[in-house]
Structures are given as structure tokens and as C-alpha cells.
Amino acid sequence: MIRAGVVGWPVGHSLSPKLHGYWLEKYSIDGEYVKIPVDPGDFEAGIRALAGRGFSGFNVTVPHKEAAFGLMDEVDSAAKRLRAVNTVTVRPDGGLHGANTDGFGFAENLKAGLGRPALPEGPALVIGAGGAARAVVGALMDEGADHIRLANRTAERAERLAAELGGPISIVDWDRRDGELADVALVVNCTSLGMAGSPPLEFSLSGLAPDAVVTDIVYAPLETPLLAAARARGHRTVDGLGMLLHQGRPGFERWFGVAPEVDGRLRARMVEALGQ
Ligand SMILES: NC(=O)c1ccc[n+]([C@@H]2O[C@H](COP(=O)([O-])OP(=O)(O)OC[C@H]3O[C@@H](n4cnc5c(N)ncnc54)[C@H](OP(=O)(O)O)[C@@H]3O)[C@@H](O)[C@H]2O)c1
Structure with a gap:
């Protein structure tokens, strides 16, 4: 056994x-x-x-x-x-x-959810800078992301993550996290906001191109308020449960x-x- x-x-x-x-x-x-x-x-x-x-x-x-x-x-x-x-x-x-294997789980879930062998091409916006965001940013770098923008409530944590991981990462001010979305191909929520018992992530999708993908690593609820709003606007969305399964x-x-x-x-x- x-x-x-x-x-x-x-x-x-x-x-x-x-x-x-x-x-x-x-x-x-x-x-x-x-x-x-x-x-x-x-x-x-x-x-x-x-x-x-x-x-x-x-x-x-x-x-x-x-x-x-x-x-x-x-x-x-x-x-x-x-x-x-x-x-x-x-x-x-x-x-x-x-x-x-968290980063592997994130990338595999996204590819499986989109039915594509690669992640969306273009800048990615990662919201959050905790342990899970670290894994997600690392996976995006491994998958060849051309640019990663990182927004976190505590700016120093985002700066530390960017400095430690290196790579094509720029810091976005928390208050301007949804300010410049026109060229963003992928939005990833890596905060715990949106989880059952937590407030939702406040984020306006209005500047996002229609073909941009929105994903959340929170999986309880499966459809977070962010994913529901993105789906209502016609974006492709991928929920976070698959990350747990693939990891x-x-x-x-x-x-x-x-x-x-x-x-x-x-x-x-x-x-x-x-x-x-
Ligand atoms: N799908 C999966 O397999 C998977 C895997 C791992 C984690 N997760 C989920 O991912 C989430 C984050 O996990 P973690 O391990 O990275 O946690 P963590 O290290 O504690 O980081 C939490 C993140 O959420 C932000 N945050 C929390 N409350 C906030 C608020 N009120 N306003 C703004 N930002 C807030 C924190 O910002 P500050 O730095 O400013 O505090 C930080 O960026 C959890 O919900 C976890 O369940 C899912």
C-alpha cells in the first residue's frame, strides 16, 4: 500500500x-x-x-x-x-x-479553461502580492509573459515581490489598479477579496478590451463577483478551482x-x- x-x-x-x-x-x-x-x-x-x-x-x-x-x-x-x-x-x-506546484496549477488551469496550449498574449495584470500571487507571477514568467503589471494594497509587498522574482514586472498604484486596461490581455485576482466572508474586489472592467481574459484564484464561491461582472461583459473567464486540482x-x-x-x-x- x-x-x-x-x-x-x-x-x-x-x-x-x-x-x-x-x-x-x-x-x-x-x-x-x-x-x-x-x-x-x-x-x-x-x-x-x-x-x-x-x-x-x-x-x-x-x-x-x-x-x-x-x-x-x-x-x-x-x-x-x-x-x-x-x-x-x-x-x-x-x-x-x-x-x-501552485504556479503549475495556475497555468494548467488557465490553459485548460481556455482550451489553448498557451496563455493569452499581451500584458497581464496581477492583483495581490501574497504567497499565491508570487506563484502566479512566477508561472506567468515561465510561460513567457511579455509584461506583468502588479497592484497590491500594500505597495512595499508588491515591490519586494518584483525585486525578488526579477523579470518584466512593473508596479501599478493600488488606487489606479483599473486605470489603464486597454492593452491588458489577462486580469488575475490573487487577493482573498471576493472569497466567501470577504468583501468583493472593487475593480471596474470598463476599460478592458472585449477579448481580454479574467481569472480568479479564489474558488469559494466558484463565481466571484469579479468573474460574474466579467462574464456579464462577455469576457472569457476561468475560475480558481482548477488551480487547486491541477496543482x-x-x-x-x-x-x-x-x-x-x-x-x-x-x-x-x-x-x-x-x-x-
Ligand atoms: N485556487 C487555488 O488553488 C489557490 C491557491 C492558493 C491560494 N488561493 C487563494 O488565494 C487567496 C490569496 O492567498 P495567499 O496565500 O496569497 O494569501 P496572502 O499571502 O495572505 O495574501 C493575501 C493578499 O490579499 C490581499 N488582501 C487581503 N485583504 C485585502 C483587502 N481588504 N484589501 C485589499 N487587498 C487585500 C493582500 O494584500 P496586502 O499585501 O495589502 O495585505 C495580499 O495581496 C486566498 O483567497 C486563497 O484561498 C487559491
Whole structure:
């Protein structure tokens, strides 16, 4: 039996067991994927113990992603850039390999949602500069974005992100985030605004070209006020649930040996789990 799981604190809310459980069943794999609550004070001992208990690997979620980065024996380039790990694989020698698959999940979701092999061509406007925005900006750079504009309420955070990631990034004033949209090909909300229980992102789409794409990484609700407004104006929109589903693919493949697919039945099951 191959074992994997998700380490977090708390971890009860995690959707990852449903995601990996779906794939284990679909591909008839003799494996299990479990929730592993680990208190931040016990994190290092907790994850070292997992390697000893026969786990092939595990996901790492809030609040452990940065701590995990510091404990890996080896990390991939995305984890290095983000200084955060969400996917750990136990190597045959017992060492820990850390990856960050959030950016991969973002790009794969966008491509799948648009039914295109590449992201929209032209400047992208990213709103937000937290951990998820970092992954999104990194993915846009990897996908060859010609220019990324970054707007964040706390300007210093956006400036730090741009300085640390390098690349073709310019900072947009928070109060002027929807001021110059005429050439923008892609708008990405990476703030938590629009999430159930949070106020909506205030953003006027009126200056946006009709063929521009709007996406949100918030997935509860599935259709955020931003996406609803964009859809009403005829823009192509992509919701954030697929980012969560696609980010799980690399870990599943490493631990269980099968490259899993994000299919319609999986999405339906996750929408049901979200209660939407
Ligand atoms: N779809 C997925 O797979 C996926 C993956 C990761 C995250 N997410 C979602 O993405 C969102 C952000 O996650 P994160 O990890 O990046 O969080 P984070 O590091 O805490 O960053 C939060 C971001 O939201 C901004 N923000 C929060 N409240 C705001 C307000 N009232 N006005 C303006 N800006 C505000 C913050 O701006 P300041 O810097 O000014 O505080 C910051 O840019 C969450 O809703 C999370 O659930 C989705």
C-alpha cells in the first residue's frame, strides 16, 4: 500500500484527500491519502517521522509551507523562487525533495479553461502580492509573459515581490489598479477579496478590451463577483478551482506512479464538496 497525505494545522478543511482519493479510485491504485494534523511546534519531528513511517510523500498546507522549505534536502526551481514548498517526496535514501506546484496549477488551469496550449498574449495584470500571487507571477514568467503589471494594497509587498522574482514586472498604484486596461490581455485576482466572508474586489472592467481574459484564484464561491461582472461583459473567464486540482497532479504522479487527469467528474465531485 502506497501512503501519502496532507500536513497542515488545522487540516480538517483540506480538500486534498477528496482530490487524491478520486484519482486513487479512478486508477485502481492500492494506496491511501490521509489528513495529517501537525502542530507548528512539532513540524520538523512530525515530517521526519512520516518518512520513517513509510510515506512516499505528502502535501504541505497552511501554515507550514515556508517552514517546509527550510527542511528539505533538495528543492525544485519553483520552490526555490517562492521559498515555500507544497509537495514533498521522500527519496529512496530517506531525504526529502520539495516542490512548489501552485504556479503549475495556475497555468494548467488557465490553459485548460481556455482550451489553448498557451496563455493569452499581451500584458497581464496581477492583483495581490501574497504567497499565491508570487506563484502566479512566477508561472506567468515561465510561460513567457511579455509584461506583468502588479497592484497590491500594500505597495512595499508588491515591490519586494518584483525585486525578488526579477523579470518584466512593473508596479501599478493600488488606487489606479483599473486605470489603464486597454492593452491588458489577462486580469488575475490573487487577493482573498471576493472569497466567501470577504468583501468583493472593487475593480471596474470598463476599460478592458472585449477579448481580454479574467481569472480568479479564489474558488469559494466558484463565481466571484469579479468573474460574474466579467462574464456579464462577455469576457472569457476561468475560475480558481482548477488551480487547486491541477496543482495536485505532480505530487500524485511522483507518489503513486500514474499521471492523473483533471476530468469533469472530478470537478463535479469537488464542486459538491465545496457545497456549491
Ligand atoms: N485556487 C487555488 O488553488 C489557490 C491557491 C492558493 C491560494 N488561493 C487563494 O488565494 C487567496 C490569496 O492567498 P495567499 O496565500 O496569497 O494569501 P496572502 O499571502 O495572505 O495574501 C493575501 C493578499 O490579499 C490581499 N488582501 C487581503 N485583504 C485585502 C483587502 N481588504 N484589501 C485589499 N487587498 C487585500 C493582500 O494584500 P496586502 O499585501 O495589502 O495585505 C495580499 O495581496 C486566498 O483567497 C486563497 O484561498 C487559491
